[in-house]
Amino acid sequence: MEIIRISDIRNYEGKEVEIRGWLYNRRSSGKIKFLIVRDGTSFVQATLIKNEMDEKIFDKADNINYESSIKISGVVKEEKRVPLGYEVLVKNIEVVSMAEDNYPISLKEHGVGYLMDYRHLWLRSPRQNAILRIRAEIIKSIRDFLDMNGFILMDTPILTPAACEGTTTLFETEYFDDKAYLAQSGQLYNEATAAAFGKVYCFGPTFRAEKSKTRRHLMEFWMVEPEASYVDFEECNEIEENLITYIVGKVLEKRTNELNLLERDISKLELIKTPFPRISYDEAIDILKSNGVKIEWGDDFGGEDETILSKKYDRPVFVHRYPVKCKAFYMKPDPKREEVVLGADLLAPEGYGEIIGGGQRIDDYELLERRLKEHKLPREKYEWYLDLRRYGSVPHSGFGLGIERTVAWVCGLSHIRETIPFPRMLNKIYP
Amino acid sequence: MEIIRISDIRNYEGKEVEIRGWLYNRRSSGKIKFLIVRDGTSFVQATLIKNEMDEKIFDKADNINYESSIKISGVVKEEKRVPLGYEVLVKNIEVVSMAEDNYPISLKEHGVGYLMDYRHLWLRSPRQNAILRIRAEIIKSIRDFLDMNGFILMDTPILTPAACEGTTTLFETEYFDDKAYLAQSGQLYNEATAAAFGKVYCFGPTFRAEKSKTRRHLMEFWMVEPEASYVDFEECNEIEENLITYIVGKVLEKRTNELNLLERDISKLELIKTPFPRISYDEAIDILKSNGVKIEWGDDFGGEDETILSKKYDRPVFVHRYPVKCKAFYMKPDPKREEVVLGADLLAPEGYGEIIGGGQRIDDYELLERRLKEHKLPREKYEWYLDLRRYGSVPHSGFGLGIERTVAWVCGLSHIRETIPFPRMLNKIYP
Numbered sequence: 001m002e003i004i005r006i007s008d009i010r011n012y013e014g015k016e017v018e019i020r021g022w023l024y025n026r027r028s029s030g031k032i033k034f035l036i037v038r039d040g041t042s043f044v045q046a047t048l049i050k051n052e053m054d055e056k057i058f059d060k061a062d063n064i065n066y067e068s069s070i071k072i073s074g075v076v077k078e079e080k081r082v083p084l085g086y087e088v089l090v091k092n093i094e095v096v097s098m099a100e101d102n103y104p105i106s107l108k109e110h111g112v113g114y115l116m117d118y119r120h121l122w123l124r125s126p127r128q129n130a131i132l133r134i135r136a137e138i139i140k141s142i143r144d145f146l147d148m149n150g151f152i153l154m155d156t157p158i159l160t161p162a163a164c165e166g167t168t169t170l171f172e173t174e175y176f177d178d179k180a181y182l183a184q185s186g187q188l189y190n191e192a193t194a195a196a197f198g199k200v201y202c203f204g205p206t207f208r209a210e211k212s213k214t215r216r217h218l219m220e221f222w223m224v225e226p227e228a229s230y231v232d233f234e235e236c237n238e239i240e241e242n243l244i245t246y247i248v249g250k251v252l253e254k255r256t257n258e259l260n261l262l263e264r265d266i267s268k269l270e271l272i273k274t275p276f277p278r279i280s281y282d283e284a285i286d287i288l289k290s291n292g293v294k295i296e297w298g299d300d301f302g303g304e305d306e307t308i309l310s311k312k313y314d315r316p317v318f319v320h321r322y323p324v325k326c327k328a329f330y331m332k333p334d335p336k337r338e339e340v341v342l343g344a345d346l347l348a349p350e351g352y353g354e355i356i357g358g359g360q361r362i363d364d365y366e367l368l369e370r371r372l373k374e375h376k377l378p379r380e381k382y383e384w385y386l387d388l389r390r391y392g393s394v395p396h397s398g399f400g401l402g403i404e405r406t407v408a409w410v411c412g413l414s415h416i417r418e419t420i421p422f423p424r425m426l427n428k429i430y431p
Numbered sequence: 432m433e434i435i436r437i438s439d440i441r442n443y444e445g446k447e448v449e450i451r452g453w454l455y456n457r458r459s460s461g462k463i464k465f466l467i468v469r470d471g472t473s474f475v476q477a478t479l480i481k482n483e484m485d486e487k488i489f490d491k492a493d494n495i496n497y498e499s500s501i502k503i504s505g506v507v508k509e510e511k512r513v514p515l516g517y518e519v520l521v522k523n524i525e526v527v528s529m530a531e532d533n534y535p536i537s538l539k540e541h542g543v544g545y546l547m548d549y550r551h552l553w554l555r556s557p558r559q560n561a562i563l564r565i566r567a568e569i570i571k572s573i574r575d576f577l578d579m580n581g582f583i584l585m586d587t588p589i590l591t592p593a594a595c596e597g598t599t600t601l602f603e604t605e606y607f608d609d610k611a612y613l614a615q616s617g618q619l620y621n622e623a624t625a626a627a628f629g630k631v632y633c634f635g636p637t638f639r640a641e642k643s644k645t646r647r648h649l650m651e652f653w654m655v656e657p658e659a660s661y662v663d664f665e666e667c668n669e670i671e672e673n674l675i676t677y678i679v680g681k682v683l684e685k686r687t688n689e690l691n692l693l694e695r696d697i698s699k700l701e702l703i704k705t706p707f708p709r710i711s712y713d714e715a716i717d718i719l720k721s722n723g724v725k726i727e728w729g730d731d732f733g734g735e736d737e738t739i740l741s742k743k744y745d746r747p748v749f750v751h752r753y754p755v756k757c758k759a760f761y762m763k764p765d766p767k768r769e770e771v772v773l774g775a776d777l778l779a780p781e782g783y784g785e786i787i788g789g790g791q792r793i794d795d796y797e798l799l800e801r802r803l804k805e806h807k808l809p810r811e812k813y814e815w816y817l818d819l820r821r822y823g824s825v826p827h828s829g830f831g832l833g834i835e836r837t838v839a840w841v842c843g844l845s846h847i848r849e850t851i852p853f854p855r856m857l858n859k860i861y862p
Contacts, residue, residue: 067823096824103822152563157855159638172605189551189852196560197471197554198452198471219606220590385551421586421587424590431623
C-alpha cells in the first residue's frame, strides 16, 4: 500500500493508499461519517460507511479530537461533489497522537488578534494554507524568471554600517565595538555586484522600524532587488512588467485551487498583460487633484493616493519621474528635466498601491558626491560606493519588489499580515 | 549587430557582435594587442590587429585604464588557445567611462586584509567571480531539489523573542518597548509550519555574535533548514545525502569552467555518491583517541576533531547519536539508549568538517516541558512551541545546511570568508 500526499490523489483512483495527516473536521449522518483530513498539501474527504467496514473503527472516528494526527487507509474514489474531485473510502484509522480536546482555533469565527496569538496553529486552516502556498509559488516564479533572464543571485548583507535611505527607521544592534543596522535594502551592494556580475539580484528579509500600523506595512518583510549594468530606465521598466506578468501567469497556472478557495476574482488577474500603462508624476498629481485630493507638485504620495491612482487601471500602472526630493539620493535625474528622477513606482491595480520602486541610478561621480553632502550622509561610510563611479561606471538600473504586497494583491487580501508565516508588526513579536 | 553576453559567445561564431563590459587586462606584441574584457558572465580575449583595423582605434587601446567600462564590437572567431575557446577580432571600441588610473586591485598579489577593504572591487576578479557563481548554483540546486521533493518554502522570522540554542551569542535589538534577537535558526518555527504544510524549508540569513576568528565562522551566514512531518531520523539522513549528492552533481554539470579556474580537484567531487558512511559518536570518539586526541565520551567535537574525522572518508560522513548534553534541547533521545539523541552531523570530506546538523525532534509533550526546565528556558516564550505537541504531534525531523561551509568545500577553499559577497567577520562590517 502506497503512502501518498493528498495533492497527488488523482493518480491513485481505485487504489488502496495511506494518508498521514491531521483531522481537520468531521460530520456524520447516521450510517455514514465524513472526516476531513489535511496533510499540508491539501484537504481530503475520508468517508466511513458503517456497513462496509470494521464497526470498531467506524465508532472510534467519533472520539478523535480535532487536529489529532492520524493515518487513514482506504481506496481512492472519484467524487465530483467534493472540491478535490476524489475521496477516500476508509478501511482503517490509526491515531498517531490524540490532540487535547480544547483546540484553540475552533471552526467558528475568531478575531484577528486572537488568531495572531495562535498563528502557529492558524497556519493550518485552509485559507492561510492557500495564501502561503501562493506566496511560495510567487517566490519561486520570481527566482525562475530572473535565473532564466541571466540575473545571478548575490546575497547582500543584513548587518550594515550605514543606512540606504536615512536612519530614523532602522533597527540598531551592537556589533562588537561598533554599531550595525539591519538593512532596509540591498540596493547599494547590488550596484557593486552588478558591476562585477552584470545582472544580479538579492532576495532576503529587510527591516523597517516604523511606528505605524497600516494594512500595507510590516517591520520585517521580504524583497527581491534586481540590478543590471548597461540597463537604462526604460529597459528596467520592461523587465519589471515582464516579471509581474510572469508571476501572475505562474500563479494562475499552478495555484488555481488556492485562488478559488480564496474566492479571488481570477478574471482580474487574467487581465495582467504587458505593456502596463505609464503615467508621469505630473499626470498623477492632476488625477489626484481632480479627485479632490489636496496635494501639490513636490508632495509624495500616501497610501490613499496610491489607492486612487491604482483603482483607475485594470493592470499595474507605472508612475514615473517623481520630483528629486521625493526619492532616494542615488536616483538619476532626467537629463531633460533635472528636477525629476528617472525612477518609477509600479502600483498594483484594484487599489493595492505600490509593489515596486525602481529606476536608473546616478552614474556620475561628482553628482553622487554632491548628493551625499546634500543628504548629510557620512562620506567615509560611502567611500566604497563612490568607487563604483571611479572605476568603470556604467548606466545601470534596478528595482525592489515587495513580496508581501505582491502576495496581498495576487490573493486579493485587504491586509498584509496574512501574507507571511509569522508577521512582525508594531508591538507584535510572538509567536 | 547583436549585443551578446560573453558566456553565450559560442553561439555567435563568425558573426559581428557587441560586448558591453569592462577592461580587465591587456597585453601587446607590436602589431597585435590583446584586451581581456569581462562582462560579469565571463572573460573574453579581444584581439586588435593593426593592419586590419582603424589605426586610431588600435592606438586608443593603450590609453584605456584598467576597469574602464567599454563596449567592443567585432567578429567572433574560434581560438583554441584561450580558455573560452573563442575570441573577438575587434573593429571598434567605445569607452563608456574611463576609470581613474589608480585601480586599487592591480593584477599583482595583495594581502587578504587589503582585498577585504576593497571587497566591492575584489568581486570583479576571476577567482571571486567563479566562487560566487558556484555559490549561486548551489543555492539554486538546493531550492530545486526541495521543490521537486514536495518541500514548500516557508520563510521564518529573523526578529524573534527568544533564542533557539541559548542567548550568549545573540545579536539584540530594541523592538519598540521590547527586545528582539536575530534568529540563529528557523528550526522552531519550521516545526510549526511542518505541522501545517507537511514538508517545509526556510532559507535565509542567520546570525551568531561569536567572538571568534576561525576559518569556519561568519557572524552572518545563510542556512537552509528543511523540516518534515512523519519523517524519522533515518529517513532524514537519506534526504540529506540525496540533497548533497544533487548539489555536487549540479555544480559538476553546470560550473565546470569555474571549478577549473579554481583548480579544484574535480575527481574528489565525482566521488560524492550515496550512501554516505555512518559512524556513531562512540566510534568517532574511538577514532579521535586512536589519533592521539585528548577527548572523553560526553565532550563535543571541535573544529580540529571534525577535520580528523572527515579526512578519513572520501565522501561526507554522518556522525550520529551524540550525547544528549552536546545537542539542542529539542533533540529526540534514542528510545533504545536515552543518553544519546537521534541526531547526526554531516561532515564534509577533505577535512572540511560539519556542513549539516540534523535529526529527529522531541514529539512528547512531557519530555519537551522537562527539557525547557532543564535548559532554564522561559516557558511563556515557548508556549506556542509546546502547543505543537498538544495538538497533533507527529514524529518529525529536519536539518540545517550551512551554505558558506558547503561553498567552501565544493570550491576547495581554506577559508569561509570568500564564499559570500560581503562577509561579516569579527570587527569587520565595511564595506
